[in-house]
Amino acid sequence: MSRDSLERHASIDAQLRLLAPGKVSEDDKLVEYDALLVDRFLDILQCLHGEDLRETVGFPMLLLHCAVLSFAYFSSNFGRDKIQKLVRPHTIQYPRYVQECYEISAKYEGTGDPSKLDELGNVLMSLDPGDSILVASSFSHMLNLGNLAEEVQIAYRRRNRLKKGDFVDENNATTESDIEETLKRLVEQLHKSPLEVFDALKNQTVDLVLTAHPTQSIRRSLLQKHSRIRNCLTELTAKDITPDDQHELDETLQREIQAAFRTDEIRRTPPTPQDEMRAGMSYFHETIWKGVPKFLRRVDTALKNIGINERVPYNAPLIQFSSWMGGDRDGKKCSRSLCSCGDRTIADGSLLDFLRRVSTFGLCLVxxxxxxxxxxxxxxxxxxxxxxxxxxxxxxxxxxxxxxxxxxxxxxxxxxxxxxxxxxxxxxxxxxxxxxxxxxxxxxxxxxxxxxxxxxxxxxxxxxxxxxxxxxxxxxxxxxxxxxxxxxxxxxxxxxxxxxxxxxxxxxxxxxxxxxxxxxxxxxxxxxxxxxxxxxxxxxxxxxxxxxxxxxxxxxxxxxxxxxxxxxxxxxxxxxxxxxxxLRVTVQGEVIEQSFGEEHLCFRTLQRFTAATLEHGMHPPISPKPEWRSLMDEMAVVATEEYRAIVFKEPRFVEYFRLATPETEYGRMNIGSRPSKRKPSGGIESLRAIPWIFAWTQTRFHLPVWLGFGAAFKHVMDKDIRNLQTLREMYKEWPFFRVTIDLVEMVFAKGDPGIAALYDKLLVSDELWPFGERLRANYQETKHLLLQVAGHRDLLEGDPYLKQRLRLRHAYITTLNVCQAYTLKRMRDPNFHENVKAKEIDLNDSAADLVKLNPTSEYAPGLEDTLILTMKGIAAGMRNTG
Missing domain, CATH: 3.20.20 (TIM Barrel)
Incomplete structure (x- = not known):
């Protein structure tokens, strides 16, 4: 191996060691992996990094560096030659560009050196239009596949914990509600009678309302492929998998990943309300219809385990569904004759499932x-x-x-x-x-x-x-x-x-x-x-x-x-x-896929809402103390004043916002049928909330989430330093305040003011740079004060597993951020491309075919599609669109 190659691999491996835990064991609460699957992932990395890889790197399946080269990091049968054939048959150089982008991004994440962003920008600007699209697409696919791998990993860890009876810590922000665990805790720890629990459960109602809010950036055709990939990964975690099964799953996985890569990620026309309705209704046909009776049977089992030998009545309103996209509900009965003849066992079979469906969905479904x-x-x-x-x-x-x-x-x-x-x-x-x-x-x-x-x-x-x-x-x-x-x-x-x-x-x-x-x-x-x-x-x-x-x-x-x-x-x-x-609650856009995209996700969602609703009613959280209320009232006034002073009263804020973010380009993703504004004219007031949040999420600055917190904390601490102790007491004892702070802390862990500074440098006029610098200083001060309140030395100190999961994806998102910022510069400044060493477009090259997918674009070839792909990729990496 050449010296350059060795150095390159050493830098990557150092980055992997930095991000990954050094220890993986049964007792380590950070990680629990399926050894067979990890071994197979490491097989591929060994091909890329050499035989000594196993001795130097231990890390989770998400951090699979070869994924950006292959989109097939789950198959141990891929060597570099097969990887290149899968990704781009006609261009040997393509993986080198991806590799180089990743390495520079990883160095930036490791050092925070802004010069690395400039270096990365130079690499991206040297690519021809087709290669730019492919690079953006590769990192977007990587993050989507990483999300799938992470979902499988989390489900696998949870199954293992439940098998061992090791239930998760309810104070942890990543916790999932288990109905059996909740019922047992109510009876055994909180001393509620089983009959009291049963009565509360059968009379409660959770109505989940599916809406067409435009936050799902992934096309339906890709979601279906992702579903099949997820299923393959789940099957690969089975302990009793045979070599033949593994080989067949490898082939299926390769086929599905290649099909995903060959699928156009971009919606070429906006969806109609009818399209949104059909997409929403598909979840009822594919997962919810089967998932509801399966979940209710689990409720029956959980009740039996606390001594209730009676099933939840088939017409109990436990779960209801509504839609803002289209639908219907309700139904009737027909099992009494079987029960009266002594055939309750038969009646409690598929007939009970049917009656529960009728009661939940009615004749019109939703x-x-x-x-x-x-x-x-x-x-x-x-x-x-x-x-x-x-x-x-x-x-x-x-x-x-x-x-x-x-x-x-x-x-x-x-x-x-x-x-x-x-x-x-x-x-x-x-x-x-x-x-x-x-x-x-x-x-x-x-x-x-x-x-x-x-x-x-x-x-x-x-x-x-x-x-x-x-x-x-x-x-x-x-x-x-x-x-x-x-x-x-x-x-x-x-x-x-x-x-x-x-x-x-x-x-x-x-x-x-x-x-x-x-x-x-x-x-x-x-x-x-x-x-x-x-x-x-x-x-x-x-x-x-x-x-x-x-x-x-x-x-x-x-x-x-x-x-x-x-x-x-x-x-x-x-x-x-x-x-x-x-309880009624909306399930919006991308959250629908995350909640109901698979049967096990549907089951988990129904379980979460049912268990949490029951627990809140039978064991409500504490009310805030009078001094806590007084402090919150005071902080809210200060926070509102600062927020509105910047967002609504700063004369050039709207100008800065539209220059420093891709807000004006949001509509090009074609992910919703409604306009991004309630009224065609106007500023922030008329802008809908989704594009407002989307724009700041894309630049990883997240201003709407944290703005106001810092001023509020500083005000009460300057007024009386003892208020810091009160805030820490609120964080420790009051669920509302703790959850509020934990979620903002998580957003800070996703953020990067250095990336926001790059957008300013490339897109914002010189006279507005000081304003951006003040905002970034505010960001840093707010983060520092929030950590003081939480009593943490570092972000997500109380949830190292989530911290690791977020950090693993940063290098991939950084490449997309830099690509997006430079692409926006080229689209907004027609003269900027003259300074770039643009390559001649070879119309015989397969990359040119990608450029041709958008022949009516008002911009230079490839720019608009590259931008849209970066938007989708960043949304996948952040796990949120808007």
Whole structure:
């Protein structure tokens, strides 16, 4: 082996040793691997690094350096020649470019030297358009395959732990809820009676609402291939696998990975709402239909293990599904004759599974929620009042709106006829109500009013349902999203409950939805999280006062900036008495695939929600002490002021945001049917939460998540140093505060201000550089203060396994970040490419075929596709799109 080659391999191996734990054992809580699989991975690395590899490197299956060369790092039969044939048959040089990019990125991750980013940029800029696309594609594929390997690894570790009875630590942010473990803990440790547990369980309801939020960046055709790859990996972990089985699985794996690499990753046209509906419904056919009865049988088994020799009733509302994409629900019974004849064993077989499906899904499979913005209803009513000659509804104060709406609701006269002047938008709203009136009532769930602000928003929908002759009106659910609206929500609900007509209408039940995304965009994560907590407490008290059963509907996204996080801890950190056996929660975009993409993922998801809902009701978290509340109120004010001072009041913030991030290019991914803005004009206010979070996630700066925390911490510590001890006490004892801090700490572990600085250097005008430097200084100060509060010396000190998993992928993401930043520069500055030693495009080269996939691009060949592939790859590496 040449000296250069030896040095190159030594640098890679040093990086592997740096990132991987030195010890792998049964007792090591960092890692538990399947030895056979690791041996097979090491076989491939041995081909690349030499015979001494096994003596110098011990690391998990995710960190498989040859993956970037092969996309087939799971097969021990691949040598370098076969790898090159698989990746790019016509170009021997291609793997060298990938290898070189990885090595420079790894050096940057190891040293933090910004000159390595410039060096990497020079390598990437020297590539022809086809090679740029292939490099971006290779790292994107690597991260997706790494995600699959990680999922298999986590599932394998959990199975081993459960076999040994070694349940996970519930304080760990990566924990999963196990229904059997939860039931045993409630009975044995918390001294609940088995009958009490059974009664609570069979009467609780978790309604999972699938939505088409545009965060799934992977095409459906690739998701299907990923599913088959995941299944192959799972089979390879079997201890009793035969050599023939292994050989066949190797071939299947090679075939599927090669097919994935040959599949166009880019959606060439935006999906329609019908496309989104079909994609969402496919999960019901493929996993959920089978998964629900399988999960309920596990619940039966868990109950038996605590002494309950009775099954969960088939019509118990344990799990329900709704959709914002399309669907339906409910069903009936038919097993009494078998039970009365003494054949309960037969009745408890496949017939019980069928009855449970009917009870869960109904005849229409899933119920459809309708969601519409409050302003659209106001526009319709304004057209009606103007047509009647009684004034403009838009100009009326809230009190007058309520008076008029109640007068009409209590009366019987029709408000308008076919002569009502209608714009296209007004006709669209009215047509929606007419469709609701025409279809069977059990086809629908709730009518959600987004951006709800006042009682009149709810009464307006009630009136429009009546006017459009909806025989069985949908329940109306206000969605409070912005900080001020969350603050006003309890008073709005109290006003509705004080109205006799409304109390007769709701029959003792009310649902309220709270929005995590727009509240965070409006005030920052700290203030939004605290106001969401307080709003739930106050809403529950209002409902109690009026004798109403309240169901909270949580509009959570996948990212921390949009309310995401581990399900178990997210639920157990909610205020006491706010779940109370009844919960609705959105499952959005990419989270649908992560939750229901495979049968075992479906099973795990149902288990998490059911166990956490039960535990929250029977063993609620502690309420915050008065001094904790006081400190949170004070910090929230400071955090909001800093967040809004930068995001909304800084004169050139919007300009900086759009230059320093790929926000304006977000729509090129074609991952959603709706526009990225609620209104075509406007700044941050009109931008939807997903592209807002997406843009900062891509640059690894994550500004919406952490901005405000540092100022809040600094303020209370400067005021009284003893507040630091109070904050540490809150972190140790209060689940809400601990989860909030842990999730922000995890985001810091994913971040890199050095990468954000590169985007500034290439894309931002010189006069805005000082502003970017101030933000990065704020980032570092906030990280330091957060670690002080958590009592950690380093990020994720309390969760080394998660820390390792995140660090392993950084070098791959860095290459994509640098590629993206330089590609954005070339797209935005037409003169920039003149300084690059561009290669002549050989139209006979296979790379040219990739360039031809986008012949109508307004940019130089290959640039747009390279950019989109980097977006998708970074989203895969961060495990989040927006």
């Amino acid at each position: 119920r459809l929620d309708i969601r519409q913005e409050s302003d659209r209803h106001s526009d319709v009513l304004d057209a009606i009042t103007n047509h009647l000659g009684i004034g403009s509804y838009h100009e009326w104060p809230e009190v007058k709106r309520q008076e008029w709406l109640l007068y009409e609701l209590r009366g019987k006269r029709p408000l308008f006829g076919p002569d009502l002047p209608q714009t296209e938008e007004i006709a669209d709203v009215l047509q929606t109500f007419h469709v609701i009136a025409e279809l069977p009532s059990d086809s629908f769930g709730a009518y959600i009013i987004s951006m709800a602000t006042a009682p009149s928003d709810v009464l307006a929908v009630e009136l429009l349902q009546r006017e459009c002759r909806v025989k069985k009106p949908l329940r109306v659910v206000p969605l409070f999203e912005k900080l001020a609206d969350l603050e006003a929500a309890p008073a709005a609900l109290a006003r509705l409950f004080s109205i006799d007509w409304y109390m007769n209408r709701i029959d003792g039940k009310q649902e309220v939805m709270i929005g995590y995304s727009d509240s965070g965009k409006d005030a920052g994560r700290l203030s939004a999280a605290w106001q969401l907590y307080k709003a739930q407490e106050e809403l529950v008290q209002v409902a109690k006062q009026y004798g109403i059963k309240l169901t909270m509907f949580h509009g959570r996204g996948g990212t921390v900036g949009r309310g995401g996080g581990p399900t178990h801890l997210a639920l157990l950190s909610q205020p006491p008495e706010t779940i109370n056996g009844s």
